[in-house]
Amino acid sequence: MEVTRIENVTRVYKIGKVETQALRGVSLSIESGEFTALVGPSGSGKTTLLQLIGCLDLPSGGHVYINSKDVSSLNRNQRADMRRGTIGFIFQFFALIPTLTAYENVEMPLLLNGHSASERRTRVLELLKSVDLADRANNRPDQLSGGQQQRVAIARALAPKPTLILADEPTANLDTTNGAQVMEIMTRLNQETGVTFVFATHDPRVIKYARRVVTLRDGLIVENNNGTKADPGA
Amino acid sequence: MIQLFKMAFRDLGRNRRRSFFSALAVGMGLAMLLLLASFIKGEYGAAIESSIRLQSGHLQVRAKSYDESKTSLKWEDLIENPDQVAAQIASLNPVQVATPRLFASGFVSTGNESAGVRIFGIDPLSEANAPYREGLVSGDFLTPDDREGVLIGRRLADNLGLSVGDQINLSVNTSNGDVDEQPFTVRGIYSTQTGGFDGITVFLPLAKAQAITQAENRASTIFVLLKDSAQTDAVVSALQGPNYQVLTWAKMNELIVQTEDLASGYMSIFYLIVLGITATVIINTLIMSVFERTREIGVLSALGMKGRRIMAMFLAESSLLAVGGIILGLILGGLVVAYFTKYGFFIGNFGVTGILIGDTIYTRLTLKDTVTLTIMAFVVTLLAGLYPAMMASRMEPVEALRAEK
Numbered sequence: 001m002e003v004t005r006i007e008n009v010t011r012v013y014k015i016g017k018v019e020t021q022a023l024r025g026v027s028l029s030i031e032s033g034e035f036t037a038l039v040g041p042s043g044s045g046k047t048t049l050l051q052l053i054g055c056l057d058l059p060s061g062g063h064v065y066i067n068s069k070d071v072s073s074l075n076r077n078q079r080a081d082m083r084r085g086t087i088g089f090i091f092q093f094f095a096l097i098p099t100l101t102a103y104e105n106v107e108m109p110l111l112l113n114g115h116s117a118s119e120r121r122t123r124v125l126e127l128l129k130s131v132d133l134a135d136r137a138n139n140r141p142d143q144l145s146g147g148q149q150q151r152v153a154i155a156r157a158l159a160p161k162p163t164l165i166l167a168d169e170p171t172a173n174l175d176t177t178n179g180a181q182v183m184e185i186m187t188r189l190n191q192e193t194g195v196t197f198v199f200a201t202h203d204p205r206v207i208k209y210a211r212r213v214v215t216l217r218d219g220l221i222v223e224n225n226n227g228t229k230a231d232p233g234a
Numbered sequence: 235m236i237q238l239f240k241m242a243f244r245d246l247g248r249n250r251r252r253s254f255f256s257a258l259a260v261g262m263g264l265a266m267l268l269l270l271a272s273f274i275k276g277e278y279g280a281a282i283e284s285s286i287r288l289q290s291g292h293l294q295v296r297a298k299s300y301d302e303s304k305t306s307l308k309w310e311d312l313i314e315n316p317d318q319v320a321a322q323i324a325s326l327n328p329v330q331v332a333t334p335r336l337f338a339s340g341f342v343s344t345g346n347e348s349a350g351v352r353i354f355g356i357d358p359l360s361e362a363n364a365p366y367r368e369g370l371v372s373g374d375f376l377t378p379d380d381r382e383g384v385l386i387g388r389r390l391a392d393n394l395g396l397s398v399g400d401q402i403n404l405s406v407n408t409s410n411g412d413v414d415e416q417p418f419t420v421r422g423i424y425s426t427q428t429g430g431f432d433g434i435t436v437f438l439p440l441a442k443a444q445a446i447t448q449a450e451n452r453a454s455t456i457f458v459l460l461k462d463s464a465q466t467d468a469v470v471s472a473l474q475g476p477n478y479q480v481l482t483w484a485k486m487n488e489l490i491v492q493t494e495d496l497a498s499g500y501m502s503i504f505y506l507i508v509l510g511i512t513a514t515v516i517i518n519t520l521i522m523s524v525f526e527r528t529r530e531i532g533v534l535s536a537l538g539m540k541g542r543r544i545m546a547m548f549l550a551e552s553s554l555l556a557v558g559g560i561i562l563g564l565i566l567g568g569l570v571v572a573y574f575t576k577y578g579f580f581i582g583n584f585g586v587t588g589i590l591i592g593d594t595i596y597t598r599l600t601l602k603d604t605v606t607l608t609i610m611a612f613v614v615t616l617l618a619g620l621y622p623a624m625m626a627s628r629m630e631p632v633e634a635l636r637a638e639k
Contacts, residue, residue, distance in 0.1 A: 056536060057632045077540055084538025091635070095533045099244035109537050111237055156537075 001032045002068070003164050003196045004053050009062035011048050011219075022048040024219040025062070030198060032163065035190045037210035038200040044216040046200035047168055053198065054087050054166045055079040067163060084112055088157030090167035090199075094149035096141040102128065102152045103137040109160045127155035130192075131185055147178030154185060158195065167199035171206050183209045238543075242550035245523070253555065256519040260559020263512035264611040265567030267505055271607060272571045272597035273579070274501055278494040279598050282487055286459075287365050288431050290486040292466055293458040295323065295478050300454065305339045305352070307409040307447050307454075312336075313478070316453035323456055326472060328465035333360035334453035336443045340406040340413075342386070342436065347394050351436045353406060355443025355453070362457055366424050366437060373398035373422030376439050383421030383439075387432025391423045398423060404436070409448045416446060427593055509610065512559075513618035520552060520622035531626050532634025541627035548626050552619025556612045563611065564604075571599045 011023040023045045030036060030053075038046045051057040052064050055071050056079075063072045071082055088109075089095075096105045106127055110120045128134045131151035133144075141149050150170060157165050167186070171179035187209055190197050199206070207213060215223035246253040286292060296302075300311045313319055316334030323332035336355035341348050356363050358376040366385065367375045376385055384404065386396065396402065398420055405415040418438075426432055444450055460469060466482050473480045484491060524531070531544060578594035 051632055054536070056635070057630075080535065080538050080540045083536060089533075089536045091533070091536075093529070095529070097241075097530055097533070099241065099248060108534075112538050112543075 003030050003032050003034075003066070005029045005063075005065040005068075006049075006053070007063040007065075009049075009052060009059045009064060011045075011052065011057070012060045021219050023052075023059070026216075026219070026221055027062075028214060028221060028224070030164075030196060032196055033190070033194045034212055035187065035197045035210060036199075036212040036214060037207050038198065038214050038216060039202055039207055040216035040222075041202060043218075045219045046202075046216055048219075049216065050166045050168050050198065050200050053164070054089060055082045084109065085160050086162050086164065088160070088162040088165040088195075090150070090153050090157050090165065090170045092169040092172045094141065094146065094153055094173070096149055096152055096156075098141050101138050101140055102133060102144065102148075105141070105152055106155045106159050109156060113160050123159060124155075127158055128152075130158075130189065131155045145178070146174055147181055150174060150178070150182050151185060154182070154189070158189060158193070161193075162195065164196045164198065167197065169201055169203075170199055171201070171203060176205065179203070179205065238547055238550045239554065242547060242554050245527075245547075246551055246554055249523075252519060252522075253558075256515055257555050257558035257562055259515040260512050260556060260611060260615050261562030261566055263508045264560060264563025264607060265570060266508050267607045267611070268563070268567035268599060268604065269570055269574070269597065270501055270504065271603040272575070272599035273595060274494070274497055275600060275603065276575075276598040277595045278490060278497070280596065281490050282483070284426065284428055284431075285487050285490060286463075286483050288426055288428065290481075290483050291362070291457040292460040292463055292483045293469060293473070294481045294486065295319070295456040295458065295473060296454065296481065298477055298479050300479065305337050305407070305454075307338060307407060307449055309409060309449070309452060312449055312452035312454060313456065314452055316451070316456060320456045323458055323473065326469060328460050328462065328469050330459045330461045331360060331362045332456050332458045333357050333362045334440060335455050335457050336440060336447065336449055336452070337454040338406050338443065338447050340404060340436075342390070342394065343403045343405070344394050344396065344400070349390060349394060349434075351390065351404075351434050353404075353443060354435055354437050355440040355447075356437055357440050362459055363437075365426055369424040369426050371423050371425050373420065375422055376437060378439050378441060380421065380439050381442055381445075382417075382419050384418045385422045385424055385437035386420055387435055388423050388425040389429050389433035390436070391420070393433065396420050396423075404446075406446050408446070414446055414448075429593065505607075505610070509614045512611070513614050516552060516555060516615050516618035517621060519555070520548060520619055521625065523551070524548065524622050524626045527626075528629065528634050528637035531629050532631050532637065535629070535631035535634060544629075545623040545627035548623035549616065549619050552623070553612075553616055555619075556615035559615060560608055560611055564608070568599075571597050575599070 006026055006028045009023055009026045013020045013022055026049060038049060040046055052059050059072055063070055066082060066086060074082060103124055106124045107120050110123060125134065128137055131154055133148060133151055136144060136148060171182055174182060183206055186197055201207060212225050214221055297311050297313050300306060320332040320334050323329055334357060338353040340353055341350045358378050371388055376383055391397065400420045402418055402420060403415055404418050405413050408414050460466060470480050470482060534544060574597040578596045580594050582593055
């Protein structure tokens with residue numbers, strides 16, 4: 001089943017009078033359960049593409065579908081609703097709320113989705129266990145290492161049982177060991193839960209975990225999957 | 235909701251010193267408002283009370299044609315058989331005391347100095363004169379049959395260099411338009427702590443005042459004190475008649491009431507300034523907080539938190555600041571007001587002509603003022619949070635996530 005489909009999407013940023021074309025017409029389809037890497041040098045459009053799939057931003061042209069629903073013209077609140085139950089995010093910076101404990105950070109999306117206290121408790125503890133942090137539930141982010149923080153972020157992204165998790169350079173701020181651990185946890189959760197992962201990276205050690213690799217350059221997909229050249233206009 | 239406040243509380247805890255000083259700004263603002271309001275209430279409340287006690291009473295019954303501004307002593311402007319009229323009024327249940335008084339104008343002269351005065355002919359035995367009797371600083375109070383004694387205020391005594399036992403000449407207007415002059419002895423000196431009254435009021439026994447002014451068995455007014463000022467209107471309607479005019483304390487102290495209104499008007503401008511400054515501090519704090527947490531706002535937004543809820547989060551912070559500030563303000567303001575309620579605020583002889591203001595103002599804080607000002611401080615603080623909260627709620631998630639921190 002198709003989780004997301006991108007059709008001929010462009011994204012132009014205007015800074016003053018200067019226009020920058022971040023995406024020049026990208027088409028892509030991602031199936032349920034994929035573990036896909038978006039790769040390419042900085043400025044190739046990886047982050048922009050993730051933000052469009054994640055309903056954080058709107059395309060300048062073309063269409064973005066999430067679970068067959070066109071999200072290209074949703075307003076702010078509709079996009080927030082779409083993100084809340086459907087999409088989980090993992091950021092390069094660990095992006096935990098510093099005033100909340102690990103437990104409360106994971107609980108946040110469940111609170112936003114209106115789950116009951118007992119549902120939240122069961123789910124949060126189960127998730128913290130699955131990222132090997134059950135014993136750090138009451139620690140605040142500043143009491144956790146970078147790797148541990150990123151694992152909390154993974155648990156948080158999984159909390160509302162999303163269909164799609166988007167990760168933007170999830171290991172960029174981690175050392176090799178922690179980076180590998182994070183990738184292994186993501187791989188395992190992808191296999192265990194079947195949730196789709198799409199992550200942007202330019203780290204070859206991370207790319208090797210991907211089952212599918214989509215390469216971008218200058219706002220276009222230049223390589224899709226196992227070496228087949230993509231047709232930018234398709 | 236609880237989660238929202240829990241988060242807001244912790245967010246304020248990130249920069250404890252800044253949050254404390256912001257709340258303190260609200261607190262100091264509120265404390266200042268409480269002090270000002272209690273000062274105004276104290277000043278004018280005391281002015282009305284001393285006016286009622288010292289010169290207007292709750293009610294005065296006068297002849298229909300009596301004109302206060304002229305201090306008329308014409309027989310037709312006076313009340314005949316005043317003792318009898320006073321006794322009738324005193325028989326009404328709400329009336330505490332009713333006593334005749336005769337007013338005249340004149341001047342006191344000693345060897346080389348003189349001063350214009352107003353003469354109060356009073357019944358020395360009436361309990362209505364308690365404030366003067368209790369204010370006696372030297373000498374004796376008058377007796378009804380004293381034919382040569384006068385009672386003068388301390389300020390007048392100081393101005394003319396008089397002490398008990400000294401001789402003065404008193405010149406008084408009379409009923410037929412002449413001026414009569416007679417020597418008197420200073421029997422006693424009183425002080426009501428109200429310079430405006432003590433400097434110009436000279437007391438004579440009623441009988442002597444009637445004699446010197448040739449008013450005979452007449453008085454300018456029947457001075458009435460009630461057991462409860464709330465009964466004023468009821469007594470007024472009971473006293474209405476064709477020959478008399480009945481004046482209420484509110485009417486007689488119109489100037490004070492109007493001045494109080496004016497002062498309150500000025501004060502509301504001052505309140506706005508104080509609250510404006512407080513609001514600026516809060517806006518500043520919260521805007522800084524929004525900027526510092528831009529990326530967090532982006533993350534929360536990415537998790538699906540809607541603008542409305544982000545706004546609510548910041549409003550929860552400003553309401554916590556408001557509550558903290560109000561607690562500080564009530565403690566701080568309460569202590570300062572309590573001090574000035576007990577020890578007063580010495581202003582010296584800072585009176586406005588026509589208004590009896592004591593030399594010390596004792597603050598009076600009413601429950602109504604406290605509640606109104608507290609609500610005002612809360613609402614202003616909350617409103618101050620509105621702009622930063624809206625700013626946070628309108629951030630584009632993409633922009634917010636791109637922020638440095």
